[in-house]
Amino acid sequence: MASNEVLASINACVVVPTYNNAKTLSRVLDGVSSYTSQIIVVNDGSTDTTRNILGHYNNLTIIHLPHNGGKGNALRRAFREASTKGFDYAITIDSDGQHFPEDIPAFIHDIQKNGPALLIGDRNMNRAGIPGRSSFGNRFSNFWFRFETGIALSDTQSGFRLYPLKKLQNTRFYTTKFEFEIEVIVKAAWRGIAIRNIPISVHYDPVDRVSHFRPFRDFTRISILNTWLVLVTLFYIRPRDYFRTFKKKGFKRFFFEDLLHxxxxxxxxxxxxxxxxxxxxxxxxxxxxxxxxxxxxxxxxxxxxxxxxxxxxxxxxxxxxxxxxxxxxxxxxxxxxxxxxxxxxxxxxxxxxxxxxxxxxxxxxxxxxxxxxxxxxxxxxxxxxxxxxxxx
Known part of the structure; x- marks a missing residue:
């Protein structure tokens, strides 16, 4: 299958949210363009030369937001555009150059082999070269995701993902910053959508890469979100799931299959x-x-x-x-x-x-x-x- 047909096989597009990543944006877009022309770029109120760079890409769908509203807001805006265009899936890739477009086919092949899911790239956070702050934040996120959903993942923070757009329709989201990427996978799991990791490569360039993660503010937002998600899990999701299982199976099957067997x-x-x-x-x-x-x-x-x-x-x-x-x-x-x-x-x-x-x-x-x-x-x-x- 030709590289430009890979995404078309599952009716997918690529979403690139960007904010002040002028140093790496062209490299990312050129790499993605070798796999598809169905690219949606969201310029989240950049104040550098991002707008000028995007002016050279006439074949892409480009959305310019007047003000920086956060990564979550940019992704939600892109998902609406992708759904309007009729896409079934959207692959998101960060514009800071840490992800390799060459890994895009891996997402497609996983869907073709294992069925629909929300896929998250696994960066192998235990290897050398991973910033300590990123490794700690990922372990923190993994723990709470497992608590809230019962699903064990090795990476829940990677921005290189594949989203099943139709399965996420009618899901209400409230966050607009980095914490959106946590909210969306937790609520997807609550709706019964499969969540899987797939291995990807990653490169942290200390010179060109620009991170907009603000440790205090964003960690506080994430902590508040996790507190709310835990409360919903304990008071609604877990009892709801247990009741559904009990109602579906009846007491005898529930007792012997779920409790004893x-x-x-x-x-x-x-x-x-x-x-x-x-x-x-x-x-x-x-x-x-x-x-x-x-x-x-x-x-x-x-x-x-x-x-x-x-x-x-x-x-x-x-x-x-x-x-x-x-x-x-x-x-x-x-x-x-x-x-x-x-x-x-x-x-x-x-x-x-x-x-x-x-x-x-x-x-x-x-x-x-x-x-x-x-x-x-x-x-x-x-x-x-x-x-x-x-x-x-």
Missing amino acids: SEDSPQKKASSAALGVFVGLSPFWGFQTVIVLFFAVVLRLNKLIAFAFSNVSLPPLIPFIIFACIQIGASLTGSVAHQAFQWREVSTYRTFIQQHLFEYILGSLALATISAGIVGFTSYFILIRRDRLRTL
Whole structure:
């Protein structure tokens, strides 16, 4: 297949956002032009000679923005233009010269071989020559992306990407700066779009390359975005996905396939169940889902099992659990907590907790620890026995 037909095979264009990269812009555009003439350049309010350089490229789609609105804004503007022109995919490449246009065919071949996806170039951040700031920022981004989506990638910050435009239609985005590249891949994953890395080459030229990343401002923006994405993940996305799986499979299939028949070891399953019970019985009302999913991710346990067992505090059992916690706490402190307790009146047991707050906290932690231990050990021996019986 001729080089100029590679992108046409999947109906793709190339998007080049640029801001004050006059030293490297021509080299990038010339390199991309050897693969396609379907190039959309967004001049994001450059104040150098970018406009004059672009004047020599009459066969490209060039969008001049009057003011610098940020990389995210430039990409969103380019995606709208590409969708209007009827393209199915858009490959984005930075104009600072760090990416090699020769890697463009790799994106096309991956789509042809493995199917539609949002592809992110993997720069191999562990090799020599990678700036320390970039390597740290990538590890930071990878961790939160995995927490928010459950997908492990080795590079989530590379700007050399392939976006499936039609699959991203009707997705609402709010960011306009560098953090857009995080928002878009997280929301794509939430919508069930496959996200994959593919190897690419990269070159950091200390002379010609100009980076517009502002460490304090942009890192702050990224941190705020990740905070919001984590909250949405914990309070909506994870419960939504678990509920959809449960609803689709029914309780029996859900229990045996997702809880028992996962590929995790008996130790990991039992530990996940113990974590869920501990958090579910601990005095963290209103935050149990957040806490259990956070520790399940940090400890690399089975999030589904941990979440399921954290619901041990079912509403009908809450009054009994509270009373038991206070009685256990009272026995541990040597105090007395045997006042009348009206099981059906919420206002009554709230008052009861306030009157015996210390006993309740101490007792709930004790009950949570004991129950987690019992559930963990019991689950472990049941799973071990089940595995042994299956091998006979």
